[in-house]
Every structure is written in structure tokens, then in C-alpha cells.
Amino acid sequence: MINQLSWKVGGQQGEGIESTGEIFAIALNRLGYYLYGYRHFSSRIKGGHTNNKIRVSTTQVRSISDDLDILVAFDQETIDLNYKELHSNGVILADAKFDPKKPEDTDAALYAVPFTEIATELGTSLMKNMVAIGATSAVLDLDIQVFEVVVREIFGKKGDQVVAKNMEAIKAGFNYTKEKMDGNVPTMQLEKADGKHRMFMIGNDAIALGALAGGCRFMAAYPITPASDIMEYLIKKLPALGGSVIQTEDEIAACTMAIGAAYGGVRSLTASSGPGLSLKTEAIGLAGITEVPLVIVDTQRGGPSTGLPTKQEHSDLMSMIYSTHGEIPKIVIAPSTVEEAFYDTAEAFNLAEEYQCPVIVLSDLQLSLGKQSVEPLDFSKVEIRRGKLVTEELPEIPNKGYFKRYEVTEDGVSPRTVPGMKNGIHHVTGVEHAETGKPSESAANRVAQMDKRFRKVENIRFNTPVYKNAPHEDADLLIVGFNSTRGAIEEAIGRIEKDGIKVNHAHVRLVHPFPTDELLPLIRSAKKVAVIENNATGQLANLIKMNVGYAEKIKKIVKYDGNPFLPHEVHSKCKELF
Known part of the structure; x- marks a missing residue:
């Protein structure tokens, strides 16, 4: 029994690779497993290698896995490009149509299953992806009925016969893999999920x-x-x-x-x-x-x-x-x-x-x-706040004057009206303007309006400007990231801690204005700071140096080959710092 599985399907763009992964993932999600899927696809509309890697787990996952358990290949290119991710007990399920070849430098097992041939016998080669799902189910010892509801939702509009044919294709792939392989295909049975419904x-x-x-x-x-x-x-x-x-x-x-x-x-x-x-x-x-x-x-x-x-x-x-x-x-x-x-x-x-x-x-x-x-999602957490939008009737302005839409205020935020509001008329222009919106090149007005605009954002109220997981008062290492690097960082931290390195984690969520006060204590107390980001120049690291200081502590860990960080990459790069 395993508590986590990494599965990938690959082929040429336009071959139904996305729908194969979608049906597989939705079915397992509804069983209560946590999933994380990532598609590698070409910028072409059709053609070019594409794959869909899906991680299935009994616990929450937020990153792509380092390795691969099962690779479903619709062409040889898929094997050649992805086989190195397979661990020694991994399985390649390849369409027998292209006479698949296993590279010599892998211990993974290759099984040729006639996806296209079985699908064609059932009516159309387009159902080869359903045959592949059936073959996968055999390796995982999954009850193929878990796919019926999903297949019906996706193909139901095309009629019951189409639904039945697709389910027949899944069953045929399952039976072939179970029977024709004479029990030689290794079983990777997943531990039972919690059964909870998640989006x-x-x-x-x-x-x-x-x-x-x-x-x-x-x-x-x-x-x-x-x-x-x-x-x-x-x-x-x-x-x-x-x-x-x-x-x-x-x-x-x-x-x-x-x-x-x-x-x-x-x-x-x-x-x-x-x-x-x-x-x-x-x-x-x-x-x-x-x-x-x-x-x-x-x-x-x-x-x-x-x-x-x-x-x-x-x-x-x-x-x-x-x-x-x-x-x-x-x-x-x-x-x-x-x-x-x-x-x-x-x-x-x-x-x-x-x-x-x-x-x-x-x-x-x-x-x-x-x-x-x-x-x-908890919709009760969402509130609507409209700031200084004027909703009450405005008093008449003497001498038919204009509403001070850009009034200089202490907090920098001016009252705001919408078109058609009585007594709310004002100028709107892209040139510098006075309080009523009328153009003005006065030096004093320019300074007043610039200062007013920037006062607005001096004290931004934003929930969790920096996500922190900081159990150590004197960490050996602080890892800083933003956006989707969080999953790989969180997974890597456990491995780094096993190396005897005390690690804190900060994930920047309010990028501008920069949350200096939130980051400063964490950076000051850490011996080294590693900033993880997908670019060549270390833009987040440079922002931290500009706004927080401690440049001598900060190390850039960058990746800019078009691929996301994997947990083992964060682990190994951080370990190199010691």
C-alpha cells in the first residue's frame, strides 16, 4: 500500500492528453484523495509534445512530485523525454502501436498495451485514452466504476451509447492489463482516502x-x-x-x-x-x-x-x-x-x-x-468595502462650483462620486490637476497632489502580507518565496531539517508596498537567507535587499528554464549553502 502516487500521461498535443488526465484526476478527487496536477504543453495549437503530471495523495500536496510511478505513453517521444523521472519500481504503460522501446538506463518496467487497437475494435481510435485509464486502474487495482459518473458528466450530452462505449473501453484496458500480462504488472495500491468532498x-x-x-x-x-x-x-x-x-x-x-x-x-x-x-x-x-x-x-x-x-x-x-x-x-x-x-x-x-x-x-x-x-471555500469571509464612495446626497456647491474629487486629505483618500450624482460634477483628466480635477501646472499643487496620492498607501491593511512558518528564534536558514514556489519550499523544508539545519519559511504575499516590517525580524535572526524564484536575475531577492537590507546574508536560488521548482531542487540548492 502507498499513500502517494505520481502519474503522468503524455503524447502529441491534440491526442486527448488533457482529457485523459482530467478524467483520471476528477475520479480520484471524488474518492477523497488530494491532487495536484501540472500540464506541460506546447505553444502550438496542435502537435508538439504535451504531458499531464498528476500527484495523488492521502495528505495535502501543493507541488509537482520529484519522481514518477506510472508513465502512460502514446508515443516514443513521451518515453524518451520523461523516463528519467521514473523510480526503479516505476511502470511505463505504452501504446503497442508504435512498438515502444525502453531506454537502457532505467530499471522501470515497460508494458506494451494496444491502446489504439482496442479502441479501434470498439468503434474509434479516439477512445485510446479511455483504454489507458483502464490499464492504469489495473496497476492501481482500482474499481473502474469510480470513473462512470465522471465519464457520464463529460460525455452524457452525446448520449448513453457514447457513455457506454467509453466505459467499455476503460473495462477493456483494465482486463487486458490484468489478464494478458499474466499477473506480471506490479500493483501500486493506494491507501484509502478520507472520502471528503473537495473542489x-x-x-x-x-x-x-x-x-x-x-x-x-x-x-x-x-x-x-x-x-x-x-x-x-x-x-x-x-x-x-x-x-x-x-x-x-x-x-x-x-x-x-x-x-x-x-x-x-x-x-x-x-x-x-x-x-x-x-x-x-x-x-x-x-x-x-x-x-x-x-x-x-x-x-x-x-x-x-x-x-x-x-x-x-x-x-x-x-x-x-x-x-x-x-x-x-x-x-x-x-x-x-x-x-x-x-x-x-x-x-x-x-x-x-x-x-x-x-x-x-x-x-x-x-x-x-x-x-x-x-x-x-468560505464565502462568509468575503466582504464588500467601498471606501469613500459617496452614497448620500451631496450638498449644493456655492456658485455652481465643482466637487472636490481630488481633495487633499490627511489619509490621502478623497471622496469619490460616480457620474450623474447630483452636485458631484468634476473634471477627470490624465494631466496633473487641482482638487476639482481642473488641469493645474502649479508647483505647489503638483507637490500637494503627489503627496496626497502616495499617502494613501503608507499603511495598507492587508491580511497576511507575509505568510510565516517560523518555529526557530535563531534559524540557520530562512527560505523566502512568492507565488507557486510555496509547495516545493514546504516539502523541501522537512528534508532540510533532517539534515540538522533549522529552517524558517516566509512567503511574500503583499509585494508592493513591500512588507519590510514583517520580514525584517526573520531576516535579522537568520544566519542565511535563500530566496527561491523562477527568473534569471533574482528580482524578489533584489527587492528584499532594497527594502530590508542584509544583502550579505541573501542568496539567490533561481530557475529560469520554463519549469517549476521541484522539492528536491530546493533541498539540494539550500543544502549547498552550508
């Missing part, structure tokens, strides 16, 4: 759901990997709540439309990735100077330019903080789990309205597209 979702879906819960009723966006799922989710859900999604002609239009809707009083969202954020930059500056509450999601991917559209990277960090020309107040938050992606996105709309500035929710490809088990 199984990607980070992008959690972001979209968080936006809905946070009162978002308008989204303007242009499709881009890996952010498009947010728009696709809201296209399905927003109309039922009286909201709208507009797919714009470009990223600039998306951002300016969201600004217009937000100015009108609607909680508005736009979402993109690095190239799209580059195009939105000027408009973000407009939101900053006009003090319009705008929420932007950036799902980071490999850059620069088109770069690696379908691969992991953390290279947008400095850009999200500093990219606008001129200086504006801005809030950047970085969730590290799917649950945080939900709650943080909902909270982003409160922050945007309370501080009347752009709020960026910074995600990454691994978090946005990685699919994992999620405990039931």
Missing part, C-alpha cells in the same frame, strides 16, 4: 470566482495564455449576475474599458500576461493619476516578448511595481495557493476602492493552470 480547480478559476464573490460585474480582456481561462470562466458566469464580459480588439482597449467602467462605479477587472501588461502600462498610469479603482490580474509566463508562452516564470515582478512612467501609488499582491487566489482576488476589489488606485493580482503559470484539490 478540484485551477488557480485561474479561483481568481475568476473570487472576482465574482468580490462584486466584480465587468471584465474587459484580450485572450492570452495563461490568463484566458479567467475571461472564459466569467463569460459563462457574469451574465447571470447582471454583469458583462467584453473581448476587446487589443490589450489597450481592455484596460481603458475597465477604467471607464470602474469610473462609472462598477467593480471592474482586466486580466492578461506579461506581453499584455506591457501594452496596458500607459492606461494603468491613467488609473493611477485619476485615482480610479482598477483590478488587474497578471499571470506570469516566460518572457521577454513572446518568450515561452506556456512555461513558468517570475520575471514580471519588477515590471508590475515600477513599469509605469511617472510615479503612482499601486498595490501588488501575490497569492501562493488556489485558496489564496480566491480570497485575495475578492479582497483586491476592496483595496482598489478603499485606496482608489490600481491593484495587481500577481499570479504565475503554475498557480494559474496547475489544478489542485481545494477545501470548500
Whole structure:
């Protein structure tokens, strides 16, 4: 019996690799197992190697596993590219159609199963992925009936006959592997799960759901990997709540439309990735100077330019903080789990309205597209706070004057009205302006308005700006990360502690304004600090040096090949520091 399993299916993009993993994972999720799935896919629409690696566990997991138990291969390329992940007792289940060859430098067992042939005999070769699920079930000694509900949900619209044929394909794959292999296939039976019901979702879906819960009723966006799922989710859900999604002609239009809707009083969202954020930059500056509450999601991917559209990277960090020309107040938050992606996105709309500035929710490809088990979300934790939005009738302004929309206040936040509010008329312009919004180039006014805008973000109220797991007062090592590196770091810490090294962990969730006061005591008390991030220059490490100091302690551990960190990589790199 095993309490954890790592399973991967691979082949050419367009062969049903994603649906194979989806059906396998959903069925096991419903049995109560915790899952973490990560897709490696090409930037091409069809063709090119793709795989889906799924980790199944009786306890919570938040990272890709180091090794592999079962590899399901639809072509030889899948074996050649992925076999080194298999441990010595691993199993390769390969389609007999391509006469699979096992590399000499692996002890894993290879079994050729005629996925395509069996599927073709049942009516269509397209069902070879169902045959593969059946073969996997044989190795795991799973009851194939656990897949019936999932198959019916996915194929039910096509009729009972299609459902029955797919279940027949699963059964055929199971029987072939059990019978034809004459009992030689090793069994990897999973310990029984707790049977609890959990959601199984990607980070992008959690972001979209968080936006809905946070009162978002308008989204303007242009499709881009890996952010498009947010728009696709809201296209399905927003109309039922009286909201709208507009797919714009470009990223600039998306951002300016969201600004217009937000100015009108609607909680508005736009979402993109690095190239799209580059195009939105000027408009973000407009939101900053006009003090319009705008929420932007950036799902980071490999850059620069088109770069690696379908691969992991953390290279947008400095850009999200500093990219606008001129200086504006801005809030950047970085969730590290799917649950945080939900709650943080909902909270982003409160922050945007309370501080009347752009709020960026910074995600990454691994978090946005990685699919994992999620405990039931608590919607009672979500509240709506609209800051200084004026809701009561305004007094008449003498001499038909203008409302002081940009009034200089002690906390830097001015009263805000929406168009059409009686006695709330004011100018709105992208040039520097006085309290009523009228353009002004006065030096004194410029200083007053700049100081006012930046006072807003001097004391940001954000729940858990730094997630801390710090049991040691005098740690040998402090590991710092952000976004999806959390899972690999948490898993690595246990291994590092076994080496006799005392480890604390800090995960930065409020990236800007930087949480100096939260990090300073942890960094001061640690002998060494390792900063884990997916970029070449160590952007988070540099931010820490800028805002906290102690540069001599800080060591950059970076990875920028397009792949997420694995737990053993964090372990080995941290161990090298001692």
C-alpha cells in the first residue's frame, strides 16, 4: 500500500492528453484523495509534445512530485523525454502501436498495451485514452466504476451509447492489463482516502470566482495564455449576475474599458500576461493619476516578448511595481495557493476602492493552470468595502462650483462620486490637476497632489502580507518565496531539517508596498537567507535587499528554464549553502 502516487500521461498535443488526465484526476478527487496536477504543453495549437503530471495523495500536496510511478505513453517521444523521472519500481504503460522501446538506463518496467487497437475494435481510435485509464486502474487495482459518473458528466450530452462505449473501453484496458500480462504488472495500491468532498480547480478559476464573490460585474480582456481561462470562466458566469464580459480588439482597449467602467462605479477587472501588461502600462498610469479603482490580474509566463508562452516564470515582478512612467501609488499582491487566489482576488476589489488606485493580482503559470484539490471555500469571509464612495446626497456647491474629487486629505483618500450624482460634477483628466480635477501646472499643487496620492498607501491593511512558518528564534536558514514556489519550499523544508539545519519559511504575499516590517525580524535572526524564484536575475531577492537590507546574508536560488521548482531542487540548492 502507498499513500502517494505520481502519474503522468503524455503524447502529441491534440491526442486527448488533457482529457485523459482530467478524467483520471476528477475520479480520484471524488474518492477523497488530494491532487495536484501540472500540464506541460506546447505553444502550438496542435502537435508538439504535451504531458499531464498528476500527484495523488492521502495528505495535502501543493507541488509537482520529484519522481514518477506510472508513465502512460502514446508515443516514443513521451518515453524518451520523461523516463528519467521514473523510480526503479516505476511502470511505463505504452501504446503497442508504435512498438515502444525502453531506454537502457532505467530499471522501470515497460508494458506494451494496444491502446489504439482496442479502441479501434470498439468503434474509434479516439477512445485510446479511455483504454489507458483502464490499464492504469489495473496497476492501481482500482474499481473502474469510480470513473462512470465522471465519464457520464463529460460525455452524457452525446448520449448513453457514447457513455457506454467509453466505459467499455476503460473495462477493456483494465482486463487486458490484468489478464494478458499474466499477473506480471506490479500493483501500486493506494491507501484509502478520507472520502471528503473537495473542489478540484485551477488557480485561474479561483481568481475568476473570487472576482465574482468580490462584486466584480465587468471584465474587459484580450485572450492570452495563461490568463484566458479567467475571461472564459466569467463569460459563462457574469451574465447571470447582471454583469458583462467584453473581448476587446487589443490589450489597450481592455484596460481603458475597465477604467471607464470602474469610473462609472462598477467593480471592474482586466486580466492578461506579461506581453499584455506591457501594452496596458500607459492606461494603468491613467488609473493611477485619476485615482480610479482598477483590478488587474497578471499571470506570469516566460518572457521577454513572446518568450515561452506556456512555461513558468517570475520575471514580471519588477515590471508590475515600477513599469509605469511617472510615479503612482499601486498595490501588488501575490497569492501562493488556489485558496489564496480566491480570497485575495475578492479582497483586491476592496483595496482598489478603499485606496482608489490600481491593484495587481500577481499570479504565475503554475498557480494559474496547475489544478489542485481545494477545501470548500468560505464565502462568509468575503466582504464588500467601498471606501469613500459617496452614497448620500451631496450638498449644493456655492456658485455652481465643482466637487472636490481630488481633495487633499490627511489619509490621502478623497471622496469619490460616480457620474450623474447630483452636485458631484468634476473634471477627470490624465494631466496633473487641482482638487476639482481642473488641469493645474502649479508647483505647489503638483507637490500637494503627489503627496496626497502616495499617502494613501503608507499603511495598507492587508491580511497576511507575509505568510510565516517560523518555529526557530535563531534559524540557520530562512527560505523566502512568492507565488507557486510555496509547495516545493514546504516539502523541501522537512528534508532540510533532517539534515540538522533549522529552517524558517516566509512567503511574500503583499509585494508592493513591500512588507519590510514583517520580514525584517526573520531576516535579522537568520544566519542565511535563500530566496527561491523562477527568473534569471533574482528580482524578489533584489527587492528584499532594497527594502530590508542584509544583502550579505541573501542568496539567490533561481530557475529560469520554463519549469517549476521541484522539492528536491530546493533541498539540494539550500543544502549547498552550508
